[in-house]
Amino acid sequence: MNARSIAAVLLLATGMASAAQTLETAYRTNGQSVQSAFDSVRAVLQDSSAVIQRGRKEIAYGTVMSADGYILTKASEIGDASDLSIIVGKKAYPEPQLISTDPTWDVALLKIPAEGLTPVRLLLDQAEPPRGTWVVANGATSRSLRRVQVGIIAANAREIPHAGGPVLGVSFEEKDKKLVVTEVAEKSGSATAGVTKDDVLLLLDGDEITGTEGLAELIGEYHVGDEVTLTIERAGEKKELKVELKGRSDVFGEEVTRNDMMSGAFSKRRSGFPKVIQHDIIANASSIGGPVLNLDGGCLGMNIARATRCETFAIPASELKSIAERLMSQAK
C-alpha cells in the first residue's frame, strides 16, 4: 500500500465517521421505515383518495365523497377537466364528467361511473384539530400503491383573505379630479362589465368618485367578489355597469416575495379561502385535492393549496361536507 492509497483510506474513514452522525433517509420523518407505522391509514388513502391524471402526468389528487363516484378536487388545477383520467383504488376511470365548480373555495366536483366506492369518513365533531395532531395525506403514488406523507397540524384554523384586496382593474389618469380610464385589465371585472378606454368614472354604488385617493377609499370598504354599480360617462352619456371586484393578485398577478422564491411549486391559487386548517406536509401543487386523514383514518379535510414550502392549507371537514352537498344537489 503506497502513501497515496493510505491517504485515500483515511479520507474514506473520516467520511464514514461523519456519516455515522447522519440519520439514514429511511428513518427520517417521511422516510419509508417511518411510513410503515401509518399502514392502516395508507389503506384508507388507497380507497378514498383519487389520483387525477392528464395523459400520464399526475395533475392533482381527489377526495372520494360518495359510493357512486362523486369526487372533489382543486378546480384551478384541473381547468376544464378535458383529457383526464382518474384512479380510485387500483382502477382507472377515463373521462370523468365535470359536474360543477365552486369558485369561492376553488373546488370542482367530478363524477366517474362507479359503484361501491368507499367515501371518506368526515370528522364533523372536531371543528379544529389541535396543533401537533398527526395528519396523513397522499404522497408519491403509482397506479397500484398510494404512499403516505405525514405531518402535523401547524397553525390556527382561519380565513385566508384574498391576496392584495379588491380592485376594479382599470388604469386611469386624473383630469380636474375626474378619473378617465386609460386601460382595462384583461382579467378584471371591469373588462367583463364592458368598461372601456376614455370612460369617465363618476359614482361607485352612488358615492361620488373624487380623485385617485377617493376611489381607493371607496373600494377599500368592499371585499373581493362583491358586485358594485359603477356609474360612468361615455360620449356625454351616463351609464350604469355592474362590476365584480376581483382580487388584485387575480387581476394583476401575484407579487413574488423572498419566501415565495424559497417555496418551489406552490399553488397558483393559495388565497381567498373562507376557512382553512394548516399542516406541515410538504405538498406539491400537483398533490393537492386529496383527503387529510388523522391516525384513525378519519378525514379532517381536503388539501386545497400548497401555500409555501412548509405551509399547506386544507378545507376543514364540516365546510367540505356543505360544499359537497351543495355541488351534488346542483347536479341532480
Added chain:
Amino acid sequence: MDFPSGLLFGALTGLLLLSPSRADAARPYINDKKVPENRHDLEVIQKHVTDSLPAARKATVCIDLGDGSGSGVVVSADGLILTAAHVTGGVGKEFTVIFEDGRKAKAESMGLISTTDAAMARITEPGTWPYVEIDREDSAHLGDWVYSLGHSGGFDKERGVNVRLGRLVQVKDSTVQSDCSLIGGDSGGPLFDLNGKLIGIHSRVGQRTQENMHVPVREFLKNWDAMQKSEFVGEGPFAKKPEKGKGFLGIGTLPRAEGGLSIDKVGRESPAEKAGLKSGDIVLKMDGVELKTKEQFQDLLKEKAPDDRVALELLRDGKTETLTLRLGER
C-alpha cells in the same frame, strides 16, 4: 449565617413548581426506537407535542425589525431572548418583539457569535415574561423527535406561531440539522425536544425543504458570558462587525468662547434630529468629557460605531439637560 434547611428546600421546591416545563422530565422512550413501529408509538409522539406546545408557543416571539422579521424565544422570566445572529445583525440594536397573543415589548440585542449564528437579546421593559427551559444537559441525540416554532413570514395573529415536526437528521459540533421545514421569518426561532426543552435556534435552510440547520444550545451555553456582556464574537458570515468611525450623529457645530460647542446645523432625518437636537443648543459634554474644540469632539466620535450610544450634556434655554442617543451609520 445559618438558614433553616427546611425553608431553603421549600423555596427551591416552589421554584421548581413555577418553572414552565418539568425540569426532571424523562427522556421519551420513542427517541430510542429507530422508528415508531405502531399506532401507540405515534400517539406518544403526538401527546408529547400537544402537551408541551402551549408553554413553547407562549415564549416564542416574532422579532420585528421594521424592514423584516425573524423569530426568537424567551428563556428567563425577566426577558432574556435567544435568537440568530443574522436576525439581530449586530450588538445593541433596538427592535420590538411580539408574543403570540399580540402583546408587544421593546427589546435590544446583546452579544452574538458571528461564526455560528447565535445571538442573545433582552426585553428592555420591566415585566415577567413567559419562558422556556434550556436543555442544559445537551441531551438531544441524532434521530430524536423534535419540533420547530416560528413566526414564518412575519407576525400573523390569526394564524399564530407555526409548528412543524421532524427528527434530528445530522448532528455536528456547531450545527444540527432537522427535517422540520423552515422558511423566511422562522430564523432565530426555537427547536424543542419532545419535553418542550429548547435544544436549538433556527439558522438557515438548504435547497431541499428537509435540510434545515439550527444552532445547538450548547453553542449558546459555551459563549453565555460573552453574549451577556454584549460582545461581538468571531468572524463569520452571520453579522457585520461594527466599524469604528462609521458612527453618524448629524450635527454641525461652532466653537463657543465660554466652552462647549454651539449647534448650528441639524441634518434632516439624522439621529440628532430624531433625538430632538436643535440649532442653538449648546453641547457641553459627550459621555462626561468636556468639549473644547470641534476637533476634539470629532476625535471622540471617531471612536464610536453605528448603533453605539452617546450621552450628550446640553445647555438649552439656560438649563442643562442630558440626552442619550444612538448613532446611525455614516
